[in-house]
Amino acid sequence: MRVRTFADRIGEFLPLSASEREAVEQVQGRTRSLRRGAVLVRENDRTSDLYVVSSGMMMSYVLLDDGSRQILRFLFPGDLTGASALAYAHSPECVAALCDSMVALFDRAQVAEVLARHPRLALALTAIDQAERAAMTDRLAGLGRTSAQARIAAVLLDIRDRLRRAGEDVEGSFTLPLTQEEIGDASGLTAVHVNRMLRQLEEAGLIARQGTRVILADEARLKRAAKYVDRLSRVDLSWMVPAQA
Numbered sequence: 001m002r003v004r005t006f007a008d009r010i011g012e013f014l015p016l017s018a019s020e021r022e023a024v025e026q027v028q029g030r031t032r033s034l035r036r037g038a039v040l041v042r043e044n045d046r047t048s049d050l051y052v053v054s055s056g057m058m059m060s061y062v063l064l065d066d067g068s069r070q071i072l073r074f075l076f077p078g079d080l081t082g083a084s085a086l087a088y089a090h091s092p093e094c095v096a097a098l099c100d101s102m103v104a105l106f107d108r109a110q111v112a113e114v115l116a117r118h119p120r121l122a123l124a125l126t127a128i129d130q131a132e133r134a135a136m137t138d139r140l141a142g143l144g145r146t147s148a149q150a151r152i153a154a155v156l157l158d159i160r161d162r163l164r165r166a167g168e169d170v171e172g173s174f175t176l177p178l179t180q181e182e183i184g185d186a187s188g189l190t191a192v193h194v195n196r197m198l199r200q201l202e203e204a205g206l207i208a209r210q211g212t213r214v215i216l217a218d219e220a221r222l223k224r225a226a227k228y229v230d231r232l233s234r235v236d237l238s239w240m241v242p243a244q245a
Contacts (some may be wrong), residue, residue, distance in 0.1 A: 004166065006052040006104070009078035012165065013235050014124045017243035023114045024121065029105040034097040039097045041082060047091075049105045050082045051103050056101025057177055061094045062187065071186040073136070074098070074159065074178075077165040081194070083129070087112075099177060120240060135231040146227060151195040153185040153226035156207065156214060161230045173215040181228055 007016060007024040016024070030056060041060060058075040058139060072093060075081050076124055081095050082114075085108050115122040142151050159178070163170045180191040187194070201207045206222045208215040216222060
């Protein structure tokens with residue numbers, strides 16, 4: 001996957017002035033490399049940093065009392081994680097690498113200073129956070145109210161859209177960067193159940209698989225089956241004041 005900065009991420013939704021882009025890039029601290037499976041932040045760790053995925057793929061998750069794991073969100077280049085440090089001194093979630101990845105660190109005090117000087121950036125961050133919140137609400141509703149097949153379809157579509165947003169060429173097909181266990185941890189299913197649902201989607205003509213590559217054979221029907229909405233594609237910041245020259 002391509003290397004992306006947080007300025008690139010915000011720029012998807014709001015054209016940044018040169019001074020805004022420079023401010024975001026200057027607040028970035030050191031970078032950190034992680035191998036697949038490495039944990040960046042553990043639940044209840046004390047933290048004051050925010051992180052932006054520069055390359056690779058990561059996940060945020062919580063560990064349940066029975067030892068199982070619930071994946072909350074998959075993270076792609078340009079995505080911000082650890083924003084809970086703006087509200088809490090200890091992390092409410094774990095963050096780990098799903099493949100060899102790199103993150104950039106942002107100190108929350110420096111972030112606060114930049115946002116105070118550039119209110120458009122603060123508004124953009126709030127709007128993007130609300131879009132992510134809406135996507136999380138969709139996932140929670142899906143976990144509680146949709147079929148296993150619909151949950152798997154939603155995961156596939158979400159991964160495809162986030163890969164595309166990260167700059168990958170994934171229009172009709174994409175390489176699925178997850179194990180069936182990881183898909184299950186995101187959808188509340190066992191790996192065996194995930195395998196069964198993938199086969200059913202194939203038999204229904206909604207997808208095809210070639211090894212780890214997934215082909216969206218009938219995307220329209222797949223979206224209907226999943227009741228899926230790409231929330232980030234609908235972000236509208238046209239109401240914001242233009243950047244000052």
